[in-house]
Amino acid sequence: MALDDVYTEVLGEHSRNPDHKHKLSCATCQMKGKNPSCGDEITIELQVEGGVVKEAAFTGIGCAISQASTDIMAELIRGKSVEDARRLANKFISMIKGELVDEDELEELDEALALKNVAHMPARVKCAVLAWHTLDDALKDQK
Amino acid sequence: MADAQEFLKDFPLLNHNINGRKVAYLDNGATTQKPEQMIQAICGYYGGCNANPHRGAYALSIKATDIYEGARKRTAEFIKAGRPQEIIFTKNATEALNLVAYSYGLHNVNAGDEIVISISEHHSNCVPWQMVAKAKGATLKYIYLEKDGNLSAEDIETKITERTKIVAVTQVSNVLGLKNDVKAIVKKAHSVGAVCVVDGSQSVAHMAVDVSDLDCDFFAFSGHKMLSPMGIGVLYGKYELLDAMEPFLRGGDMIEYVEEQDATWAEVPAKFEAGTQNVGGAAGLVAAIDYLEKIGFDRIEAIEADLLNYALPKLRELPFIELYGCDSTQDNKTGIIAFNVKDVHPHDVASILDNDGVAVRAGHHCAQPLHRYLGQNATCRASFYLYNTREDIDRWIESLKKVRGVLGYGA
Numbered sequence: 001m002a003l004d005d006v007y008t009e010v011l012g013e014h015s016r017n018p019d020h021k022h023k024l025s026c027a028t029c030q031m032k033g034k035n036p037s038c039g040d041e042i043t044i045e046l047q048v049e050g051g052v053v054k055e056a057a058f059t060g061i062g063c064a065i066s067q068a069s070t071d072i073m074a075e076l077i078r079g080k081s082v083e084d085a086r087r088l089a090n091k092f093i094s095m096i097k098g099e100l101v102d103e104d105e106l107e108e109l110d111e112a113l114a115l116k117n118v119a120h121m122p123a124r125v126k127c128a129v130l131a132w133h134t135l136d137d138a139l140k141d142q143k
Numbered sequence: 144m145a146d147a148q149e150f151l152k153d154f155p156l157l158n159h160n161i162n163g164r165k166v167a168y169l170d171n172g173a174t175t176q177k178p179e180q181m182i183q184a185i186c187g188y189y190g191g192c193n194a195n196p197h198r199g200a201y202a203l204s205i206k207a208t209d210i211y212e213g214a215r216k217r218t219a220e221f222i223k224a225g226r227p228q229e230i231i232f233t234k235n236a237t238e239a240l241n242l243v244a245y246s247y248g249l250h251n252v253n254a255g256d257e258i259v260i261s262i263s264e265h266h267s268n269c270v271p272w273q274m275v276a277k278a279k280g281a282t283l284k285y286i287y288l289e290k291d292g293n294l295s296a297e298d299i300e301t302k303i304t305e306r307t308k309i310v311a312v313t314q315v316s317n318v319l320g321l322k323n324d325v326k327a328i329v330k331k332a333h334s335v336g337a338v339c340v341v342d343g344s345q346s347v348a349h350m351a352v353d354v355s356d357l358d359c360d361f362f363a364f365s366g367h368k369m370l371s372p373m374g375i376g377v378l379y380g381k382y383e384l385l386d387a388m389e390p391f392l393r394g395g396d397m398i399e400y401v402e403e404q405d406a407t408w409a410e411v412p413a414k415f416e417a418g419t420q421n422v423g424g425a426a427g428l429v430a431a432i433d434y435l436e437k438i439g440f441d442r443i444e445a446i447e448a449d450l451l452n453y454a455l456p457k458l459r460e461l462p463f464i465e466l467y468g469c470d471s472t473q474d475n476k477t478g479i480i481a482f483n484v485k486d487v488h489p490h491d492v493a494s495i496l497d498n499d500g501v502a503v504r505a506g507h508h509c510a511q512p513l514h515r516y517l518g519q520n521a522t523c524r525a526s527f528y529l530y531n532t533r534e535d536i537d538r539w540i541e542s543l544k545k546v547r548g549v550l551g552y553g554a
Contacts (some may be wrong), residue, residue: 003494003495003498003549004549006494007495007549007550009551012549012550012551013551015550016550016551016552038490038505038521039506039507039514039520039521041520061488061520062488063488063489063491064487064488064491064550065490065491067488101431103371113326121494122271123364123494124490124494127490
């Protein structure tokens with residue numbers, strides 16, 4: 001597989017200039033996620049009101065894949081219901097694990113589709129899914 | 144260097160194409176590749192000599208016992224131990240160090256005592272001592288570093304005190320690649336009545352080790368970092384210390400008599416080798432020792448020094464490369480180079496190098512306290528061995544030049 005199938009322009013842009021990498025003063029919940037073996041550490045902050053993720057942001061350190069994945073996720077889930085956000089998280093994780101390949105099914109992942117080739121890099125799968133697992137954890141108790 | 148080319152042919156894996164090309168394998172600090180001679184030794188053992196040693200009175204078991212005990216004798220000679228009984232086979236250096244922590248540490252360290260280690264230890268020579276310190280109410284103290292990455296002479300002098308019971312240090316840092324003056328540290332430890340445990344994981348395959356000259360009390364290493372199979376490791380310990388220690392693991396082959404409620408222990412070294420041992424691994428270890436001694440450590444050190452001296456100026460020419468442990472004021476740098484590419488996470492660097500068939504390690508290299516101390520979340524590490532060539536270095540450097548571009552940064 002060619003390197004630029006993974007290190008796409010979308011990924012590069014989100015890792016170099018993330019839109020949502022900042023503290024969220026209005027956060028109603030936050031969750032830490034880490035990959036101790038890599039040293040990736042992120043904190044996701046969410047503003048959840050009336051069952052809707054109104055705002056999402058993150059802070060932390062990590063590789064380009066984990067940082068871009070987190071930024072893309074934050075963009076995608078803003079304005080989504082808690083239920084939808086969790087569903088998207090699980091869909092993304094299935095895509096990266098190579099369990100879900102149907103393009104129509106995956107379409108709603110939007111920019112996150114740019115990460116789908118990480119499925120072919122077993123060593124980097126956990127980088128891509130860190131944010132989404134963390135999101136799912138954060139939203140478990142949210143209504 | 145012509146030497147490396149000469150050895151390369153002995154390593155089947157390095158002659159295979161992986162993704163269409165041969166791998167430039169620069170992760171020898173993690174594990175080395177295996178020579179055909181060693182692989183054949185394992186095949187020879189399982190194909191012609193396999194039986195449970197120390198058990199049967201039949202010919203095969205006696206042969207297996209001879210191979211296993213012969214490996215002990217050969218290993219003792221290799222590191223200049225006083226007698227074969229001072230060699231305990233373990234599964235790796237981690238198990239060897241845990242053996243010392245559990246069987247010596249827990250019985251000889253008491254509340255108020257101190258254990259001294261260095262900040263550059265691998266987790267395997269750090270976490271077991273945390274366990275002992277917590278269990279016994281002792282204090283774990285650290286020797287920190289000089290600016291050039293070497294152990295602070297002042298810390299060695301001041302932190303090893305009358306309260307110190309154990310000093311545990313690595314002979315070569317697995318991240319910074321700097322050789323420590325272990326002999327002087329052993330002397331200091333002994334001057335206060337402490338024992339000194341040396342982690343030889345990064346040294347024993349790269350330089351001649353003489354535990355009698357070092358006078359260390361314990362010395363641990365893994366076979367797989369020195370051309371041998373995974374799953375065989377060694378603990379050297381001074382006989383009188385081993386003899387006085389409690390067993391680590393309990394079960395078959397390590398006992399003398401077993402009553403319903405009690406048991407007595409076999410002599411050293413059997414006391415520390417419970418259950419069926421890795422005889423095939425020990426046979427492989429012998430073949431690796433033979434291989435290394437045939438080449439000689441003078442040549443191995445010369446090859447690694449050549450690679451280091453070839454690589455460092457090229458790396459220093461790259462303005463986006465940050466190096467760690469490469470400015471030692473002493474002549475003690477080994478073939479391990481920790482580095483980072485500006486703005487790029489080590490895991491991305493490693494993936495991009497991998498795409499060019501260059502294998503380096505990325506992460507904390509099982510040395511989180513050191514990385515925290517250096518202010519780095521993670522680093523990349525290239526580590527050389529006798530089969531590496533200048534061409535491997537060239538491929539590494541050329542690939543490094545691409546890294547920032549792949550992620551959309553300017554050169």
